[in-house]
Amino acid sequence: MSTVTTSGTWPSLSTNPPNLEGLSTENVKWGIPAGGGGKSGYAFAGGTREVKLDGSEFTLGTFTHQNFPIQAMPQSQFQVDLAVRIRFEEDDTDRNFSFRFRHNETDNAGPTPDDEVDLPTRVSPETVTIDGEEYAVVITGFKQNGQIVTKFISPENGANSADIVAVLSRVGAPDVVIADVRYKGEVKRTQADEYVEIVNRGTAPADISGWVLGADDPGQDFPFPPGTVLQPGDRIRVYTNQVHPQWGGFSYGKGRPIWNDSGDTARLRDANGTIVSDYNYGTAATP
Structure with missing residues (x-):
């Protein structure tokens, strides 16, 4: 475990918007206001936290999108670079890591006015050596809103924030685990909206073709189809009987609940049948 302190700045954009200010600071802004709310922009706020080297997620910092109506931009889609400095308190050293955010500035008056922010790649090109092992962020x-999502949806006319969740991961390997089980759905009787969430916390892609998600009961196995590859940082969900393309589009297609309301264990096995990840859920979970 390491104690780290993070801070961040926004050094560059892939476009040259009007009224650009704050480059290389923690708050970059752009655009000609179309109302009384001011410019749009990004802010980053770091902090001090404990970081484990076992793949546990931690908060890299808080991202805020100041999403106020602005006049049409030269480009509606562009990239914004983030530079994060992490100070490792144990040896009093600083390390710099960089990431690229992809911004979609939507039409303020359109049917979907909320802006969208995601990351085309999620692994820092920079690394740090800890106890002889090389790690990337x-x-x-x-x-x-209490959930970890891969795409940040930012409503108009406000400053919208989310924690950026990250891991320190060994360079050159995937790390696929079950991250969550929603075992009590809201759809009556069928609980079609149950799901299991799986994430690749590693720095390399993971081909999970032929892997099986299940609860070790008949009819509760889901084999992943050929060509299923999780890129670093990717999250997918396997729903009981719903299809959500933004989460990979995976579904058991069952008209009855899969996961025990009182609790159990979800298991992910590779193509050879070896258990890759266990996830105990609910009060009746097996220790």
Whole structure:
């Protein structure tokens, strides 16, 4: 475990918007206001936290999108670079890591006015050596409204924030685990909206073709189809009987609940049948 302190700045954009200010600071802004709310922009706020080297997720910092109506931009889609400095308190050293955010500035008056922010790649090109092992920082999502999501949805006329969730991961290897089980759905009787969430916390892609998600009961196995590859930081969900393309589109297609309401264990096995990840859920979970 390491104690780290993070801070960040925004050094560059892939476009040259009007009224650009704050480059290389923690708050970059752009655009000609179309109302009384001011410019749009990004802010980053770091902090001090404990970081484990076992793949546990931690908060890299808090991302805020100041999403106020602005006049049409030269480009509606562009990239914004983030530079994060991490100070490792044990040896009093600083390390710099960089990431690229992809911004979609939507039409303020359109049917979907909310802006969208995601990351085309989630692994820092820079690394750090700890106890003889080389690690990179992998962003695994934005924690928004209590859930970790891969795409940040930012409503108009406000400053919208989310924690950036990341891991320190060994360079050159995937790390696929079950991250969550929603075992009590809201759809009556069928609980079609149950799901299991799986994430690749590693720095390399993971081919999970032929892997099986299940609860070790008949009819509760889901084999992943050929060509299923999780990129670093990717999150997918396997729903009981719903299809959500933004989460990979995976579904058991069952008209009855899969996961025990009182609790159990979800298991992920590779193509050879070896257990890759266990996830105990609910009060009746096996220790």
